[in-house]
Amino acid sequence: MRVVWLLLSLLVAHLVLANRSGHAEDVWPQLTMLAVQGTALWAVFMRYKRSPTLIRLPWLLLALAVLMQVLWGSTxxxxxVLGDKGGYLSALATVFSSLYVIPCIFMVSRSFVRNEPRAVAVLDLGMSCVVAGLLYEFFTQMLSGPLAKDPSSIYIVLYQADAIDFSLAIMAILRLLGARSFRWRFFYYAASSYLLVNAIVATVYNRVELHGLPWWAGSLIDIPHALLALVATRQPPRWLRAYRPSLVVSQTIASFAPIILSMMVVVLGVSMTRISFVLGLSTACASVLFYGLRVAFIQSRHMDMQRAGDLSALRLEQQVGRDPLTGIANRATLDTRLREALQEGQRTGQCCSLLMIDIDFFKQYNDSLGHVAGDACLVSVAAALSSQLRACDLVARYGGEEFVVVLMDASAERAVEAGRRMAGVIERLDIPHRCSPYERITVSIGISTQTPDILMDPVFLLEEADRALYLAKNNGRDRVEVADEVR
Ligand SMILES: Nc1nc2c(ncn2[C@@H]2O[C@H](COP(=O)(O)OP(=O)(O)OP(=O)(O)O)[C@@H](O)[C@H]2O)c(=O)[nH]1
Incomplete structure (x- = not known):
């Protein structure tokens, strides 16, 4: 409430002082105008300081824009006060007017996403500076260069300034409509209110100035600044919280926002052809090049991200079906692949064998050497089993110290051979086991086989192999038994 009273007093004081002096550009009216601008600057700066990190930069940019206006007013x-003999101060005022567009362009055109390549931010900053430089050159040449004698020059300058001011305002409104987070909506609400009212005021002020500034004209400049100070210090309106654009709208607006930068450079380039054809043409070309580079940088980042995404999806897919300790297939993969293998075997008329492999006296191994050694032993056994398989076979950890091997195109005899070979390989690992009568790690294997004439249920095949394994254990371990012989 105090800010409202302060602003009201300043606005009234400005009008009264200007009226009494009869001149808009007297010291006291200008000082009150600076006080209004200073209040806006303070209000925006406070917002900047109080905002969370992600939204701080745009508030800072808005504060910089207002600062340029303050510097313009001070000049x-x-x-x-001093007069302007060499025209340096009016040149400086033009510099500040041109610099004002840099933060404005930046805040309406940037996407402010965290994963944007740094090169894009540098490009945007570079192009905003190009716009400011071109504006300065254009205003200076048109207003004090040889072209100043042409009566139409002043109107061209005015239209150019209007085009820039209104483009900024429209873009800020679009950003407001496309902002999905309330904090961003609030920022663009403040920025668009300021830029739109500033554009309207500038249009009127510049035209009034052509015929000599009337005493009240300076107060026009107070309006956008007073409005900005109010918006920044007061509670946001309710509709701002309620409004929420769809993701499509939001993404479309954010992706198209940078186009304003290129458009401004093209428009300025076209206007510059009045002063220098070569400069105008090169500016327009630079704009196209800039936009192309920008798209290329962003696309390359997206491709990197997509590659990384694909890779992690692939890794995830691989991990989901794998046993985390040994890296071989897990029970879930075994269930799917075993069913497929049995169907495939029946379809192609081939036998399909299943080996259930269990490490002997593993509890004692664990108890004597600890679980870490037990884990290492499981990893070695899994690797040894894997090394014995063809590409079409599968080894999976069935649970605990039990493994299952599925052999395609393998009769019971071939499965026994393979089982013995695997048991031999594990023995040759020569993992010492003090508590085993064999003094090293050995395995017992139970085998079941599906013949081509009948499609067996995977659970049944597993039960058969388990029964054979039970027999192998009972018969003294470190051996291979076949289910058919068990029945
Ligand atoms: N280190 C380790 N041990 C495991 C893991 N999963 C199961 N075990 C252990 O494996 C052992 C299995 O013991 P048992 O089922 O009695 O089998 P065994 O001692 O090998 O006896 P037999 O099979 O009859 O020779 C238990 O001590 C479990 O704690 C694991 O992931 N890591």
């Missing part, structure tokens, strides 16, 4: 005040 005009200095001109009133």
């Amino acid at each position: 005009n005040l200095l001109t009133t």
Whole structure:
């Protein structure tokens, strides 16, 4: 409430002082105008300080834009006090007016996403500076160069300034409509209110100035600044919280926002052809090049991200079906692949064998050497089993110290051979086991086989192999038994 009273007093004081002096550009009216601008700057700066990190930069940019206006006002005040013999102060005022567009362009065109390549931010900053440089050159040449004699020059300058001011305002409104987070909506609400009212005021002020500034004209400049100070210090309106654009709208607006930067450079380039054809043409070309580079950088980042995404999806897919300790297939993969293998075997008329492999006296191994050694032993056994398989076979950890091997195109005899070979390989690992009568790690294997004439249920095949394994254990371990012989 105090800010409202302060602003009201300043606005009234400005009008009264200007009216009494009869001149908009006297010291006291200009000082009150600076006080209004200063209040806006303070209000925006406070928002910047209080905002969370992600939204701080845009508030800072808005504060910088207002600062340029304050510097422009201060330069005009200095001109009133000191005079401007060499025209340096009015040149400086033009510099500040041109610099004002840099933060404005930046805040309406940037996407402010964290994963944007740094090169894009550098490009945007570079192009914003190009816009400011071109504006300065254009205004200076048109207003004090040889072209200043042409009566139409001043109108061209005015239209150019209007085009820039209104483009910024429209873009800020679009960003407001496309902002999905309330904090961003609030920022663009403040920025668009300021830029739109500023554009309207500038249009009126510049035209009024053509015929000599009336005493009240300076107060026009107070309006956008007072509005900004109010918006930044007061509670946001309710509709701002309620409104929420769809993701499509939001993404479309954010992706198209940078186009304003290129458009401004093209428009300025076209206007510059009046002063120098070569400069105008090169500017327009630079704009196309800039936009192309920008798209290329962003696309390359997206491709990197997509590659990384694909890779992690692949890794995830692989991990989901794998046993985390041994890296071989897990029970879930075994269930699917075993069913497929049995169907495939029946379809192609081939036998399909299943080997259930269990490490002997593993509890004692664990108890004597600890679980870490037990884990290492499981990893070695899994690797040894894997090394014995063809590409079409499968080894999976069935649970605990039990493994299952599925052999395609393998009769019971071939499965026994393979089982013995695997048991031999594990023995040759020569993992010492003090508590085993064999003094090293050995395995017992139970085998079941599906013949081509009948499609067996995977659970049944597993039970058969388990029964054979039970027999192998009972018969003294470190051996291979076949289910058919068990029945
Ligand atoms: N280190 C380790 N041990 C495991 C893991 N999973 C199961 N075990 C252990 O494996 C042992 C299995 O013991 P048992 O089922 O009695 O089998 P065994 O001692 O090998 O006896 P037999 O099979 O009859 O020779 C238990 O001590 C479990 O704690 C694992 O992931 N890591």
